[in-house]
C-alpha cells in the first residue's frame with residue numbers, strides 16, 4: 001500500500017501503477033495473456049476506468065488450461081488450489097499461489113479479524129484447515145499475528161460435539177459457513193451456548209442471508225460480520241468493518257469493477273451487476289478482469305468508519321444460483337433463503353425444480369428438529385410470498401409441492417455453495 005495517510009487519490013494512483021505493472025508482467029510472462037492483451041500498452045492506461053479496454057477472463061478460460069496462466073516455474077508456487085465444479089461434465093479450476101501471496105492473505109485476515117477480536121481471545125474456525133495453507137490454516141496464522149488463538153475445528157459435522165468444544169474451550173468468536181452457524185444457534189444442542197458467550201461471528205464462503213444474521217444476533221446477542229472470500233482472490237476479497245454496512249474491498253491487492261452481466265459494459269458505482277476482479281500483486285498467476293459470477297454493487301458513499309476503500313453491498317445473488325421459471329421470472333436462492341431462514345424452526349433446506357404436466361414444480365425439503373408440521377406450514381406460507389413464486393402460482397405456470405421435512409442436516413466437508421437444483425429437462429440454471 002502507498003506510504004502516508006491513505007486518501008482516495010493516493011489509493012487510485014497506487015492501483016493504477018499496480019494495474020500497469022500487472023498488464024506488463026502478465027503480457028510478457030503468461031502464455032494465456034501474452035497474445036490476448038499485447039495490443040494494449042500498459043503505459044497507455046491513463047486511468048482506472050481504462051481497464052475496460054482489456055478483455056475479460058472467465059472461469060472457463062481457467063478450466064481449459066490453468067497452467068497457461070502461470071508466470072513462474074512450478075517450483076516457485078507454494079500452493080495449488082483445485083476448485084471442483086459441481087456439474088457432471090465440469091473440469092476443475094486450478095489456482096496457484098506463491099508463498100509471498102499467501103503472506104498477503106494472512107495480513108488481510110489479521111487486519112480484518114482485528115475488528116472482531118482482541119488479544120487473548122479465542123476463535124473457533126469452522127472452515128477447512130487440516131492442510132497447510134488451507135483457508136483455516138491461513139486464518140489461524142493471521143490471528144496469531146494479533147495475539148489471538150485460532151483453533152481450527154473444520155466444518156461442522158456433528159452439532160453436539162462442536163457445541164461441546166465451544167463451551168469447553170470458552171470460545172469468544174466463531175468463523176464459519178452461514179447454515180452451519182445457524183444449526184449451532186437454533187438446534188437444541190446449541191442451548192448450551194448461553195447468550196453472551198459468543199461475542200462475534202464472521203460468516204464466509206456462501207452468500208449470507210440477513211435472516212441467518214438476525215437469527216445469530218437473536219440467539220447469542222453477538223455482533224455478526226461478513227466476509228466475501230473467493231479462491232480466485234487468494235481466499236480473502238472483502239470484509240465488514242466495525243460499521244457492518246458493506247464489505248470493504250481488499251484494494252491493496254485487488255481491483256474490482258461491476259459490469260452488466262449480459263453486455264459486459266462497466267456500470268457506475270451504485271448500480272448492480274457482476275463483480276469483475278483484477279489482481280494487482282499476484283506474481284504467480286495474475287488474473288485480469290476475471291468474471292466472478294457474483295452479483296452485487298459498489299456502495300458509493302464513504303463509510304462512517306472513515307476508510308476510503310470502496311465497499312461492496314451484500315452479495316445477493318450468483319449467476320449460477322438462480323433459475324428462470326416458465327413465465328420468465330427469476331427464482332434466486334437468496335430470495336428463498338430470506339423466506340425460509342426467517343422461519344425459526346428451520347435449520348436448513350433443499351430446493352428442486354422439476355416439470356409436472358408441463359408446469360414448473362418447486363419441491364422444498366426443510367431440516368427441522370422434532371415434529372416439523374408447523375415449520376412446513378410456515379415454510380409454505382413464506383415461499384408463497386417470494387415474488388417470483390407468487391407470480392408463478394397466480395399465473396398458473398408454477399406448482400408448489402407439499403413442503404417435506406427431514407431431521408438430517410446436509411453438512412458437507414467442503415465449502416460448496418448452495419444452489420437450487422434444476423431437474424427440468426431442457427432447462428438449465430442461468
Ligand SMILES: [Zn+2]
Nearest residue numbers: 241243303305
Ligand atoms: Zn467502514
